[in-house]
Amino acid sequence: MSFVSFRFLLFFPLVTFLYFVIPQKFRWIWLLAASYYFFMSWDAYPVLFLFLSTVITWLGGILTAKAGKRSDGKADFLKKAVLAVSLAANIGILCTFKYLDFFGELGSWLCAAFGVQAAAPRFGLAAPVGISFYTFRVLSYSMDVYRGDAPPERNLGKYALFVSFFPQLVAGPIEKAKNFLPQFAEAHSFDLERAKRGLLKMFWGYFEKMVVADRLGKLVDTVYAAPQSHYGLEVAVGTVFFAFQLYCDFDGYSNIALGACEILGFRGSENFKRPYFSKSIKEFWKRWHITLGSWFWDYLYLPLGGNRCSKLRHGLNLMAVFIVCGLWHGAALSFVAWGALHGLYQVVGLLLRPGKNRLEKRLNIRQNALWFKAVRAGCTFVLVDFAWIFFRADGFRQAVLLIRNLFRFDPAAFWNGTLFGLGLSAPEFWAGVVGIAVVAAVGFLGRGRDLRESFLSRGRVFRWTVCTASVLAIVIFGVYGPISGSGQFIYSQF
């Protein structure tokens, strides 16, 4: 059941209505049942693995707490052992579904490099929906309990709800147990103002996904499906469109998820803060998929030593984190390359920083000058967008081919209508461009102020007109339905 489906538009109001109608002490049971139903609406059997991950980490939490109370000197060893089992089991499940074939191929390739012919079997296992997200959620719980940052949850049901909570199940945000688990013990009553704010967030999410992301996706799919046939401007436009497709797709999903949480009374973590306005790659990663970045920061980058070590080690830490980040997104060399490229950007950025600072000083450039910020944001966008080629291409070789074709420029493409033959007619193409402009404008206007608050403080006629027009805009200009097609969320594949 995708967020972009009529089933969800029936499911969510029903779940919300009953959530606020039934007595407080039963509400978590209702949410748990709804979440498992939501999960099983994709496929029923993977629920076993969801449940297995839940039980293992829940038991791990209880045992860790128990071990921590021991005073015979074995506490640390036992806690580590429990954590190791918990991590191994969950990462094992994740690897089995996502990486078995990839590592098999990698093994065969390495063997071949040493002259040994060994064909690894292909299993082709279909990964349960949201496995990367819920696995990271349970891992964060295990590590928080191990570190003593979060108390173990005694109630298996409530813990299972934390793992499977339907608004965040498919593609996050990846909540940490210490922030989110206590909210299931809170008493939520229906608050109209909060519901309005949540609905506005959901509306905006639907607009981003249905009107912008899925429209841009048609051109992107056309270009990336046949990289050998597209050159210069076509590849450039396809790649710029992909940058906004991915952002609108994932930010749209996150806004729908967070809006749904808000209506139900939960406070979810923001996942995006206008990432394409970032002035450096480092800043980009503080604004893009924030909950994933924060996860890697807390549970991988800092344990590796972070930046409190030698420059070489710091660089290696960055590379390791970003390669794992790439691998998390997909079991393919192209994702590894994407992650490595981001790591490399940061390492090079660190190496160039002293020279860059000196140059800025010598040229007397004010850091706060608007033109300078715009240039930095533009350069960051170019670097990020270049890396997206590896993220989107169907494999490493195709990415390289696209990059090669990117520089085979045909100026006639500007005026001979080529761009309008890439899956989007001229009106559809311009609608996509207007969509990007609207998203950028809303991002720009939203700097430092709450746009939802501004909107809700306006007169009733204005609010109703805008709401009705927004619904109509989504209905008319959205890409969905049996003829124009409806896309799943990109990140739900991860």
Added chain:
Amino acid sequence: MARKTVFKIFAFCLAVGVVLTALSKVFVLKTVHTGDLQEGLYLSDDSYDVVFMGGSHMNGGMDPNVLWEKHGISSFNYATGGQPIAETYHLLREVLQKHKNPVVVLDVFYLAMSDPYGDDAWISIPLDNMRFSWNKLETIRDCTPPSEWIYSLVPILKYHYRWSELTINDLFYDNSARYYAKGFGAGTNRYGKPMTAFADTEEKASIPAKNLEYLNKIIELSKSENFPLVFVNLPCDYSDTDKDEDWVDDCEALFNTVADLAEQNGIPFLDYYDKIKEIGLDFPNDMNNAGHLNVWGAGKVSAHFGNYLKQNYSLADHRYEPSYAQWWTDYRKSSAYCVLHLPVPSGV
């Protein structure tokens, strides 16, 4: 507070619903059948003594203007491409709202379709052009899979993609280019190939369950609403559809079953597949393609069927009635006049 909130939500949904319903008419795909169905179901004040129902074979096979010219029979062709028998049943109920006790001529070709729903694009044509009614809701329920109900109920959800191709004709739809055809639509192509003749068989093939259910409903309806029913099968090259996965393998055997069923219920069954020689049909020249008659073939079949109707039913000859003068104006625009050059009798 709660009551006010519920009222606000209801009012908002109502406002959006009203706007979407109004916009749906603009966005619905306009096909040649749009004008035909609107004319036959709602716009025309004429009363029809004969109505033709069914799929594309019927739509391109029976020309009401030929029946009019030769016998003064007022008729309308409600058949549309790819119309499953369940949808024909509901469309017939819509027709009967306005026209009481006409002779209903049913194309039985689509009884051979084994897919329970058929092609959504075809099913949408009658559905999109039916006004909102209980019958329309039942049509949606019976003729489309549950996952498609919402799109049939609020068509803009299906046709919203047309926003970039809308024309003034979508805003102010005008059927003046179609109304005179009385629903009939045949091509002027010459197929040019001989028919792949199927050997006669005594075998009987089962009618797919859903089709049989709705055929029986149509028979029941003819009894309860007291209208004569005639089954018709039009010439075509079955070898085309026999290859389809969602089609009964042996059409000849299926039509044997239809013949039995017609006999049991006292319903005449005219199988024009078996009357090709009798009506002088020249398959390569009188077919538009393997499955459909062209204008000339339809002229021959319609003329034969007109004679049959005249001989077997007491149908009034309206040709010289002043109140039907408009029918001659319409006729002068029709393919029967412009292509077949059937003359206008003197004195009309």
